[in-house]
Amino acid sequence: MRIGIDIGGSHIGVGLINNGKIIKMEERLLTREYRANIKESVVNIIIELLNKIIEEEKVNLHDIEFIGIASPGTISNNIIVQATNLGLENFDLISELQKYINLPMQIKNDSKCAALAEKYYGNMQQYDDCIFLCLGTGIGGAAFLNGEMLVPKRVSGFEFGHMVINKGGRQCNCGKRGCFETYASIRAFKNKIAEVLDIDNDFSGEYMRENLLDLNNIKVKEVVEQFVEDLSIGICNLIDIFEPEAIILGGSFSYYENTIVYKMLLDKIEDPSSRFNKTKAPEIKVAKLKNNAGIVGATIQI
Numbered sequence: 001m002r003i004g005i006d007i008g009g010s011h012i013g014v015g016l017i018n019n020g021k022i023i024k025m026e027e028r029l030l031t032r033e034y035r036a037n038i039k040e041s042v043v044n045i046i047i048e049l050l051n052k053i054i055e056e057e058k059v060n061l062h063d064i065e066f067i068g069i070a071s072p073g074t075i076s077n078n079i080i081v082q083a084t085n086l087g088l089e090n091f092d093l094i095s096e097l098q099k100y101i102n103l104p105m106q107i108k109n110d111s112k113c114a115a116l117a118e119k120y121y122g123n124m125q126q127y128d129d130c131i132f133l134c135l136g137t138g139i140g141g142a143a144f145l146n147g148e149m150l151v152p153k154r155v156s157g158f159e160f161g162h163m164v165i166n167k168g169g170r171q172c173n174c175g176k177r178g179c180f181e182t183y184a185s186i187r188a189f190k191n192k193i194a195e196v197l198d199i200d201n202d203f204s205g206e207y208m209r210e211n212l213l214d215l216n217n218i219k220v221k222e223v224v225e226q227f228v229e230d231l232s233i234g235i236c237n238l239i240d241i242f243e244p245e246a247i248i249l250g251g252s253f254s255y256y257e258n259t260i261v262y263k264m265l266l267d268k269i270e271d272p273s274s275r276f277n278k279t280k281a282p283e284i285k286v287a288k289l290k291n292n293a294g295i296v297g298a299t300i301q302i
């Protein structure tokens with residue numbers, strides 16, 4: 001058995017995982033009080049939730065072979081180098097946790113974890129050459145060639161969200177302008193919908209999909225068309241570079257399968273004028289593990 005830990009922008013989840021199946025999961029919201037002292041809070045919450053699971057499931061620590069952590073941001077040598085949304089910088093979470101639990105641990109970028117989960121247990125299993133694109137607050141991802149996830153020697157890499165799709169465009173958190181994620185992340189999409197409808201952007205993703213994506217509203221239609229176009233530009237860039245057999249769309253976008261947005265996206269990518277090679281486009285699918293991909297993928301060792 002393994003322990004998976006998912007540090008999200010708004011919550012921390014800890015799960016007991018066996019062969020990719022979640023046996024038990026506990027979550028805690030990262031409230032403002034917790035955020036005020038984020039490093040200490042992250043350590044305390046993880047230890048607390050972990051102890052709760054071990055106690056309730058009557059697990060012996062000796063039966064846990066490995067603890068895997070999924071974290072947003074840049075991870076290098078098992079250290080959180082930078083997780084801007086959480087305000088974490090050069091944080092050696094593993095050393096902190098090992099003061100309490102002496103087990104092997106590994107920390108990986110959350111999009112890479114989700115990609116591994118889809119490759120091992122989800123919709124990428126049957127493909128050797130495939131791309132995972134995680135669309136949420138930002139855009140992350142991973143590339144697999146010949147069945148192996150590509151891992152650069154230098155720094156983590158495969159920051160698909162930060163390829164420029166519009167020169168001199170919107171300011172990105174990374175310091176560049178016109179990055180893919182400033183146009184095609186779910187957050188960017190939601191903000192734009194809120195802007196044209198002149199409402200606060202605190203509605204849920206579910207509410208947006210079910211109530212706000214009404215193409216009879218001309219302003220909404222324009223936003224949807226623009227979002228689909230921007231998203232397809234990034235995806236077609238990846239197709240031209242990697243020629244994958246499949247691209248799997250995860251993160252919040254995994255809930256868009258039955259929406260007009262997904263249908264429009266497929267049409268756009270299938271259109272030969274969007275791509276260099278005019279052969280049939282690769283398979284475009286949504287992720288199977290949805291929000292659980294990060295915590296499951298954290299337990300896959302690379």
Ligand SMILES: [Zn+2]
Nearest residue numbers: 162172174179
């Ligand atoms: Zn950027």
